[in-house]
Amino acid sequence: MRLDGVWLRYGWRAPWVLRDVRVELGPGRSAVVLGRNGVGKSTLLQLAAGVLSPTRGTVRERPPTVGWVPERFPANQPYTVEQYLTGMGRVRGVAGPALRPVVEGWLARLGLTPYRDVRLAALSKGTAQKVGLAQALLRPPELLVLDEPWEGLDAATRELVPELIREVRENHGAVLVSDHRGETVRLPDAEQWTVVDGTVSVVRPATTGAGTPGAGEMSVVELAVPATRVAQVVADLRAAGHQVLGVRPPAPEGGVPGPGRGPADDSTVPPGAGQGPADDPVVGPAAPGSLVGSVDQGGGPGEAS
């Protein structure tokens, strides 16, 4: 799938959201779309999925089977979960006797079996998101596009998302995913597509990411930031290509991290230190927090994150 000189704006006199975007994603590959709120991540994903058409330029080689999971599942439909998935399975060409086991399989895997007879409109946001995931996977997608797939999901299903992505890739599908929660730290081998001012820059995993083969030595840097700015600082660091490993709650006395976490005036700690939160990053606590990020060892003082 390739976006070839794609421009998009939402109206004749509206500002351009995306300008001359040129990106491609081949079979078996994955990319994470990063950037500030409102910069155009969802727009890019919708173009890739075929939900939106470019104002100028072309989307080429989009495969026939696309799984699209929007940020908010449109639950205002008069079907039960089972009726909806069965209908979507038919739409996607899962025919005859194969359809029932496929639907049953996804109901079970995503913990939806108890909700099979519940109408979509009565589901919680998280359960509706799971139905959104299931419908996209009824037929193995050649391109899976996930807009903030972790939003509203329970912990068990959040853990499942990287596994589902890996399965699609192993099946030679491509995966495009946006994320502002920091969950994509679980996808270390994905490309990073960063949207800034309407353009998209691509960083391949061979040149970024802690622990990525060939990435060069990484350092871990700790920062203390005001609670109200945590989410924005995390987004800014990611947009700049840094990897945020986690966010910790404040030290008991408040303010900067306490002893054992590195003195505040010497924020560089050995590689690997402070990586505990990487397994379960929590972004945006309600109180002051400290960030743990990583930078390439070669970065100058101004690049520390």
Ligand SMILES: Nc1ncnc2c1ncn2[C@@H]1O[C@H](COP(=O)(O)OP(=O)(O)OP(=O)(O)O)[C@@H](O)[C@H]1O
């Ligand atoms: N249907 C629409 N009609 C008009 N403007 C839109 C529409 N959808 C998005 N926009 C505008 O396009 C810009 C990009 O929006 P988009 O949703 O793609 O950003 P985003 O990076 O996904 O944001 P977020 O992180 O908040 O989800 C924003 O200024 C938004 O207001």
